Amino acid sequence: PDITHVEKALRSLELLVVQDIFPTETTALAHVVLPGVSFAEKDGTFTSTDRRVQRVRKAIEPIGESRPDWQIICDLARAMGASGFDYSSPAQIFDEIASLVPIYGGISYERIAQEGIQWPCRTKDDPSTVFLHKDTFAKGLGTFKAIEYKAPAELPDKDYPFILITGRDGFHYHTGSMTRRSVSLTKQLNHCYVEVNPADARQYRIKKGDLIRLISRRGAIEVKARITDVVSRGSVFVPFHFAEAAANVLTNPAVDPVVKIPEYKVCAVRIEKVS
Template sequence: MVGLAAAFGSGAMTNSIEEFENTDLILVTGSNTKEMHPVISSYMKRGVKKGKTKLIVVDPRKTELAEFAEVWLRQKPGTDVAWLNGMMNVIIAEGLYDKEYVANRTEGFEELKKAVAAYTPERVEEISGIPKDDLIAAARLYAKAPAASIAYAMGITQHINGTEAVKSVANLAMLCGNIGIEGGGVNPLRGQNNVQGACDMGALPNVFPAYQTVTSPEIREKFAKAWGVKDLPAKAGLTIVEAVNAASEGKLKALFVMGENPMVSDPDLHHVKDGLTKLDFLVVQDIFLTETAALADVVLPAACFAEKEGTFSNTERRVQLVRKAVDPPGDALPDWQIICGISKRMGYPMDYPDAEAVFDEITKVTPSYAGMDYHRLANGGLQWPCPTKEHPGTKVLHKDKFVRGKGLFSAIEWIPPAESPDAEYPFMLITGRVLYQYHTGTMTRKSIGLNERYPECLIEINSRDAANMGIQDMDDIRLVTRRGSITAKAKIADVVEKGMVFVPFHFAEAAANNLTIAALDPLAKIPEYKVCAVRVEKAAG
């Protein structure tokens, strides 16, 4: 992603959550915000209700948020690059782009213009299914807004061209001068609590904290000195899917899984189980005995959020201090104490008196956190970058210039998904979340109230498809892909289009990821969770 991580905060929002309520326009794509991020969606809905904010929603499902939209575009899954290029085609052809911004703050415009010229509204309609007049209306609405924000989530990223789709989102925002202004921005909505913080701390295979690359000799020397060691590896590590592949091939012998449940969350679960069971040694550190922990040689009980001190960094880059409310049960310990204990036994002593001491070290090696301390975080937190003790934190990124200097336009071509419907597997499967469950259900499925609202996996199917197949509401149906099958109850609704089915991935007993494909984005190495070909059958009996 040339220039992208530096330009757009490595997955963090360029702007702030509160701005959604007061901006002129929000384009939401790849995000069922009302169910995935209900608090954030409340800001969006308030803006619309006040008459201040116009909303464009791009989603293959007719979600509740679409009811608030001025324009709802129902695209075929996996066609995001095409319709984004189509919007830019209209904006450039009609001269609606911000010419001064493009001239002064960006580069690569001519290459972008040439690339999107082929994506006429007529061609985009053929690719995406979005009516050309609707695409034109959305493009004009976005381009003419004084300040327009783009909010997206994993519906954009979890494709084999997810990186290219994010670049396309950045292209559209820069084209209309919407980076570096209040109410604008490129605003990815993180999928789990503290995903942003984990990435900030270097929980990625190719970077140290603050996205400082492991391939840089200067950076390695900096961290080697800070940590009191001679050498640090210069080679990037493996992503989750790559690690599972290596385990399956016998190349990876041991794995430490911390706060993750790949036996529900990762694609092609039969392959995941094969890899994990072939390991010589599997350790899982978690607060409950998850489906993954059940396969482990050793399970380390960890403290939950309310049982420890520390910080969380949220999707708007806000670092927030949490205080321990209750003691952890039994032998459970905070994560940092477990890691320190293991490190000490392996010959590298990590001696910290408390979590605050860990954070003090973080600020010394993480420039974007350098101005923070527990005292400053006590009153609602600070948004990075916060480089000095006098700095107030940063509400809006890239106000005057991008980290790389000028914003770089990228000429992107659309490619189809790794797997499309055919005669044997005629339906398109999409996966996602529901309001009343969370991620792999490790915590929420232990809540009586939440399980009363959404107790089991429901497969959404269009009413016309159901009628053609003789399927009644709440009948058991079976979904089959080239990788596996699941059986669950049918939920007949025109939320999904004809020829499409939707499955939430929270339910281990009907795990959507038994069906999904492990095809990877070649750059970000993210699996194509969101789309694959599937067959629908009435379940026997």
């Protein structure tokens, strides 16, 4: 949640090795970059969020010096003296997974050659489990627990009177390392913005397209304004896809005391119109 802290920590490392398919802000800090391959350049499987294990097949040979992830990991492991990394194919690795993970036990490349299988599939005779909890939960009835409300670690005050909300824009994904390379997607959106409620915009004399500086206790970014009642008065929204105006420069590194989730969705900021 604190990108400034992360960058400082990475810069302090004696050796930073990064494996990726595109240059990113992190590869720019790396001493060694290991070029991985895209989905189109490798064989293997994907397991989707509906638990469906399905094959992915290489369409083209790896470009340049890029290599499949499993080959890079195996070579690194062997170079460091590890044993058990003498795999010859992704199929062999998957067979090992199936032998060790009971819910994958009945899945093999042969069984998913034409159509995927949804886990759990414990034996070679098990069918695909389309509905995980069709009649009842595995543990019986669901358990509901009441908890006391806990306020965010940082709330608006006179110095930082707005709540900053960060999130996704429909045209991009995460840091944009892939989607911002798409001509069709960047044609729709290729710059960061801040959504401001019309009442707040009138108070601060902000118009659509004005350059706005957002400031928190941790840093500042400059973005163009969008005026919309999608956000409530006293709140502003910024997408997190743009390294040149990184939302996580602003966000609070505080975490939930129980599950340790960072408070990405709420921190205090102030807004200034850039002259």
